[in-house]
Amino acid sequence: MEWLKKNAKWLVLVLLLLGVLVGVTIYYKMFRRDPVWVEQQRNEKKKLDDLDRLLDKQGDPNAK
Amino acid sequence: MFVRIVTVVVALLVSAGGHAAELKFNVHSFGMSRVSFTSDAMLETIVGTTSKVSGSLTIDPKKPATTVKGQIVVDAATFRTGIDMRDAHLRSAKFLDAKTHPKATFSIEKVVGRGALVPGKKLKGTVHGTLTIKGVSKTIKVPIVVAFYKWTPELKNFKVFGDLLRIKASFPIKVADYGVKVPSVLGKKVAQSVMINLNITAVQAK
Numbered sequence: 001m002e003w004l005k006k007n008a009k010w011l012v013l014v015l016l017l018l019g020v021l022v023g024v025t026i027y028y029k030m031f032r033r034d035p036v037w038v039e040q041q042r043n044e045k046k047k048l049d050d051l052d053r054l055l056d057k058q059g060d061p062n063a064k
Numbered sequence: 065m066f067v068r069i070v071t072v073v074v075a076l077l078v079s080a081g082g083h084a085a086e087l088k089f090n091v092h093s094f095g096m097s098r099v100s101f102t103s104d105a106m107l108e109t110i111v112g113t114t115s116k117v118s119g120s121l122t123i124d125p126k127k128p129a130t131t132v133k134g135q136i137v138v139d140a141a142t143f144r145t146g147i148d149m150r151d152a153h154l155r156s157a158k159f160l161d162a163k164t165h166p167k168a169t170f171s172i173e174k175v176v177g178r179g180a181l182v183p184g185k186k187l188k189g190t191v192h193g194t195l196t197i198k199g200v201s202k203t204i205k206v207p208i209v210v211a212f213y214k215w216t217p218e219l220k221n222f223k224v225f226g227d228l229l230r231i232k233a234s235f236p237i238k239v240a241d242y243g244v245k246v247p248s249v250l251g252k253k254v255a256q257s258v259m260i261n262l263n264i265t266a267v268q269a270k
Contacts (some may be wrong), residue, residue: 033146055213058184
């Protein structure tokens with residue numbers, strides 16, 4: 001008990017650090033989308049949009 | 065007798081001519097076709113996509129509604145949502161069970177719509193087909209927009225080397241209809257009704 005009172009400050013600090021560590025791990029594992037995947041999706045979507053833009057010119061009589 | 069033979073020959077030629085007008089298109093599997101789903105639940109919106117799409121279609125551009133037939137095949141194990149742990153859940157037996165049922169398919173049986181597929185013109189219609197997910201098949205009706213395009217040299221940049229079809233469709237499905245039970249713990253994170261989006265490029269087979 002005496003030891004707890006004496007080191008309470010450090011104990012709280014360690015628990016806080018552990019909490020932050022667990023929180024960050026949970027965030028990375030469960031909520032953060034892989035940035036490489038996000039970029040890849042953006043590129044794939046852009047490529048399909050570019051294809052549609054090119055093809056739309058075929059249907060547009062005013063296009064060159 | 066002679067008249068009968070001539071009639072049969074003419075009939076055969078006409079039917080052969082009709083068949084010759086049907087064109088075969090293969091689904092472009094190199095990133096120019098995408099299938100995605102969107103689950104919009106109370107706590108989270110999940111979008112899963114894959115470009116591992118294959119299949120083929122036969123169609124007569126002059127009368128697409130009565131002649132179209134084909135199948136779109138999706139590799140169920142390749143859906144990605146951007147979070148590895150969630151992707152593993154998605155592939156598991158509770159959800160898609162990709163190990164036992166590696167393919168999800170959509171077979172086109174009939175199209176209700178009017179008009180011919182003229183290059184560059186978009187046609188709207190309703191596809192009647194069978195959607196198979198996790199080994200469960202259901203007949204569904206899907207609103208669709210399809211367009212036929214002639215090949216131009218610029219299409220080389222998209223690895224397209226023939227006349228092509230662009231097919232787009234969005235439709236909701238109830239996951240429970242396909243044997244996917246969303247656990248009550250995840251009820252607020254995964255929707256019971258999921259939107260499926262098809263963005264398909266099919267290139268004429270040579």
